[in-house]
Amino acid sequence: MSEHLLDIRVERKTFASTTVLQNIHLQLQPRETVSLLGPSGCGKSTLLRIVAGLEKDFQGELDSRAGEVAFVFQEPRLMPWLTVEQNIGFSADNHYDKAWVAQLIDEVGLTGFADALPKALSGGMAQRVAIARGLYSRPDVLLLDEPFSAVDAFTRMKLQDLLLELAERHAIALLLVTHDVDEALYLSDRVLVMDNRPSRIRQELAVQLAHPRDRRDPLLAQLKALSLTELQRAHVI
Amino acid sequence: MTSKSKPLPLELPSPRSATLSLSNAWRLRLKGLALPVLIILVLECIVRIGWLPSYQMPAPSEIALTLADLAEGALWKHISASLLRVLLGFAIGAGLALVFAAWVGLSREAEAWLEPTFAGLRSIPSLAWVPLLLLWLGIDETSKIVLIAIGAFFPVYLNGVAAIRDIDRKLVEVGQMYGFSRTRLVRRILLPAALPGLFTGLRSGMSLAWMFLVAAELIAATKGLGYLLSDGRETSRPDIVLAAIIVLALLGKLSDGILAGLEKRFLAWRDTFNGQSAED
Numbered sequence: 001m002s003e004h005l006l007d008i009r010v011e012r013k014t015f016a017s018t019t020v021l022q023n024i025h026l027q028l029q030p031r032e033t034v035s036l037l038g039p040s041g042c043g044k045s046t047l048l049r050i051v052a053g054l055e056k057d058f059q060g061e062l063d064s065r066a067g068e069v070a071f072v073f074q075e076p077r078l079m080p081w082l083t084v085e086q087n088i089g090f091s092a093d094n095h096y097d098k099a100w101v102a103q104l105i106d107e108v109g110l111t112g113f114a115d116a117l118p119k120a121l122s123g124g125m126a127q128r129v130a131i132a133r134g135l136y137s138r139p140d141v142l143l144l145d146e147p148f149s150a151v152d153a154f155t156r157m158k159l160q161d162l163l164l165e166l167a168e169r170h171a172i173a174l175l176l177v178t179h180d181v182d183e184a185l186y187l188s189d190r191v192l193v194m195d196n197r198p199s200r201i202r203q204e205l206a207v208q209l210a211h212p213r214d215r216r217d218p219l220l221a222q223l224k225a226l227s228l229t230e231l232q233r234a235h236v237i
Numbered sequence: 238m239t240s241k242s243k244p245l246p247l248e249l250p251s252p253r254s255a256t257l258s259l260s261n262a263w264r265l266r267l268k269g270l271a272l273p274v275l276i277i278l279v280l281e282c283i284v285r286i287g288w289l290p291s292y293q294m295p296a297p298s299e300i301a302l303t304l305a306d307l308a309e310g311a312l313w314k315h316i317s318a319s320l321l322r323v324l325l326g327f328a329i330g331a332g333l334a335l336v337f338a339a340w341v342g343l344s345r346e347a348e349a350w351l352e353p354t355f356a357g358l359r360s361i362p363s364l365a366w367v368p369l370l371l372l373w374l375g376i377d378e379t380s381k382i383v384l385i386a387i388g389a390f391f392p393v394y395l396n397g398v399a400a401i402r403d404i405d406r407k408l409v410e411v412g413q414m415y416g417f418s419r420t421r422l423v424r425r426i427l428l429p430a431a432l433p434g435l436f437t438g439l440r441s442g443m444s445l446a447w448m449f450l451v452a453a454e455l456i457a458a459t460k461g462l463g464y465l466l467s468d469g470r471e472t473s474r475p476d477i478v479l480a481a482i483i484v485l486a487l488l489g490k491l492s493d494g495i496l497a498g499l500e501k502r503f504l505a506w507r508d509t510f511n512g513q514s515a516e517d
């Protein structure tokens with residue numbers, strides 16, 4: 001095995017009396033992109049929160065060699081009283097690195113909006129700010145929980161390309177939860193399909209395609225058929 | 238950086254729309270004035286015609302004369318006495334309320350210890366304290382200020398606790414994700430997020446402070462606007478009573494206006510519904 005960034009073993013995670021996750025083993029290599037696909041309520045968000053250290057009450061262990069781990073939530077979760085700039089530098093209080101923030105603002109395509117308040121942003125713009133905030137701390141791992149589910153299809157494609165580009169440029173490993181099979185296949189090196197509760201990882205699909213990828217690549221279509229079958233067996237669809 | 242110096246189109250309304258919104262604001266203000274002016278005119282007529290006896294309802298013009306008369310003499314003494322009491326009482330009551338609200342709001346432990354007691358004290362109608370305060374503290378300043386502080390305490394406390402407990406857990410999680418310490422979490426997320434609710438509390442605390450001022454001064458005082466009220470009643474001078482009421486209204490409006498101004502300044506980031514304009 002090569003040097004992994006993250007190694008997560010969850011023997012069991014329960015809420016009250018229901019077991020949500022069981023026997024999950026997941027590794028993340030440096031610069032790798034991994035997606036989690038699975039039925040609603042199967043515990044994907046919970047797994048991500050465990051990795052982020054937000055959920056500490058579980059049986060298992062989390063071995064992290066990553067320096068910074070950042071989280072992009074399903075909603076932008078911007079502080080409404082701070083400007084775009086201040087939101088991006090949120091983790092450094094008021095003495096954030098202005099040049100780095102300005103570069104991130106340019107990179108996520110929000111040039112000129114540094115001083116805007118969140119209420120003046122569209123959903124897609126707000127999510128881009130959230131991604132920039134995630135990148136501010138120069139993380140080794142970026143965790144994303146359905147980051148694009150609230151934006152329209154075209155914005156989503158643009159944001160996906162943006163995410164890949166940024167991950168490539170800043171050498172970030174991505175662990176991503178999504179409900180969108182196309183998104184998972186387009187972005188990831190590996191796609192993990194999860195079972196219904198109590199969830200295990202049902203199948204792992206490797207997507208051996210170089211980046212940048214073509215969304216119309218026949219291999220992607222093939223893998224999509226495969227994962228749809230798998231999801232059907234898992235009674236997701 | 239370049240991105241900083243570039244202004245947003247959203248924040249720079251053109252001069253045309255600026256003057257337009259200015260005249261709009263004036264029109265709204267005029268609309269607000271219409272009803273009071275109408276009432277004053279009607280009253281003046283009714284009293285002049287003699288439908289209402291002027292020893293019961295003095296004409297507005299007469300009240301204005303009384304007010305001008307008072308302004309040359311004792312009015313300022315009364316105003317400053319009342320203002321001092323309100324400000325002192327409000328500062329003490331609201332200050333303590335903010336401390337306790339923060340404590341109870343942030344800590345379940347503190348809630349378990351303190352909340353039942355406060356709930357019990359709250360269920361005492363605040364004016365019921367008056368005889369006790371008079372017995373304990375006498376009829377001088379202290380009892381009045383304590384009464385006003387009690388009046389201001391509860392709205393600020395209640396709104397403060399609610400504001401802290403209403404904070405979106407999802408925003409707090411962002412801070413936890415960054416490993417914020419407790420004080421940093423309070424300073425960076427909890428306090429700003431609770432600010433709207435805190436302002437609501439402060440404003441209703443201020444209005445209750447004025448109410449309790451009047452109660453305190455009506456009962457026992459030798460100066461102050463409440464004293465002016467009871468003095469006017471005892472000397473059968475409704476014009477003095479009404480003049481005092483008008484001054485109280487103006488002062489109440491002024492203090493609320495100051496708080497509202499601060500609120501507007503600090504909470505400009507809020508994305509709230511502002512009512513529909515007539516043109517919509």
Ligand SMILES: Nc1ncnc2c1ncn2[C@@H]1O[C@H](COP(=O)(O)OP(=O)(O)OP(=O)(O)O)[C@@H](O)[C@H]1O
Nearest residue numbers: 015016020038039040041042043044045046047179
């Ligand atoms: N704080 C909580 N308290 C109790 N149960 C919870 C809590 N959080 C999650 N659960 C339960 O754990 C299960 C997994 O939740 P989770 O949010 O991880 O699902 P998910 O896979 O992310 O679903 P979705 O795809 O709909 O977002 C759900 O059945 C939910 O009811």
Ligand SMILES: [Mg+2]
Nearest residue numbers: 044045046145
């Ligand atoms: Mg989820």
